Amino acid sequence: MSRASQRIVPQHVAIIMDGNGRWANARGLPRTFGHRKGVETVRETVKAAREAGVGFLTLFAFSSENWRRPEAEVNELFGLLKAFIRRDLADLHQASVRIRIIGDKVNLREDIRSLLLEAEERTAENRGMTLVIAFNYGSRDEIARAAARLAREVQAGRLDPCDIDAQKINDSLDTAGIPDPDLVIRTSGEERLSNFLLWQSAYAELMFVPDFWPDFTAAVFDMVLERYAARDRRFGGLSNKVVAVGS
Template identity: 85%
Template sequence: MSTSAEPIVPLHVAIIMDGNGRWANARGLPRTFGHRKGVETVRETVKAAREAGIGFLTLFAFSSENWRRPEAEINELFGLLKAFIRRDLAELHRANVRIRVIGDRATLKDDIRSLLLEAEERTAGNAGMTLVIAFNYGARDEIARAAARLAEEVRAGRLEPHEIDAQRINDSLDTAGIPDPDLVIRTSGEERLSNFLLWQAAYAELMFVPEFWPDFTPELFRAVLERFAARDRRFGGLSAKPMAAVGS
């Protein structure tokens, strides 16, 4: 008797969680309501990703450009991050989820830096899905910081300029040790990367969905994964690169 093939899932999914404010505005609510509803969607999406067998899930939580927003909204976003980690860290740890944080921490307040470090250290030994939180993150800034680190290595005499190649740059990024995303999803109907994982997403499949982030349900997530599985990824060659099946 023949059996149906196991569904193909991406190893790494990255999501630009866009549209919280517009979701709230469409309902006549303050933008903060949209951000709070968005946190609930984060919880549902993390669970759906684990159930689908995804190995790495990166969420664009706060960009380096978000500092241009009103101070009250920034404080709300920071407060939601604190609440999410304090409420969900124990559950994520029990679920064997490892947390990684990417982005520039130098300009963050001490309490935020400490909380992010606690989340990473507490879950460092977990071997399940890795949840990557992009916080105060911008891809151009990330690449510039990587270039500065390599320049320091050259100045110190530990590295020759001709030794700087794509792998050296890759290993100097915030995402060192994390595989490149196979799939980048953006909600809200916008169709751009907005300074997110520009280096890492070189060969990622891009999918843009019209729904605002608070409306990104697990069912919609699964539908996007099905669309991904149907794509033929050639990476510049003539045949598709094999992808892992769920549970492999």
């Protein structure tokens, strides 16, 4: 048995895919080239995650704050998402990958919304890795929508306010039914969560890598998984690792 097969693998990995534009700028290319190269990295990372035994992979594809970008760039991102789903959905389905979409779908263009729903419905019965795409997603917005959902239940008399606890909130989030991330990765050297899975990442291990997203290879991913396996996750308790006397 290889060392890789023996190491601890996170059940759920979430990635903030950052640095497409800066990758392109560093090469004197338009930002759109960085986004296109980033889609290739998505394909490679999904494959690497499946081969590593990761059960859930969440990718931050488009944040609710990304609407502030120039319209042309937003349209490019939408076009790349559509191209990715149309090109890769059949292969993902054949590999038994289940697709889940999180984020606010209400204000999306109908063509985007219908395509995302189609991807979810077509792969709903798959039992392989779950690929979670965070699109038009912001964690504060998600929590606010969950709170409003619970408030409506209280107003309708179906829920006692005293019964609202952490589990009720968790079950009202977009990620209901998905385990919390064990590992959150951000590329490009930035060291912040940027409104991504704030509730769910309470006990996640955080890894910040200097590589721009288009340079995030399978080898870099494997290195991050190796670093994760060496972490001592205590969840507020004592270490499970043997500590030498006097240390």
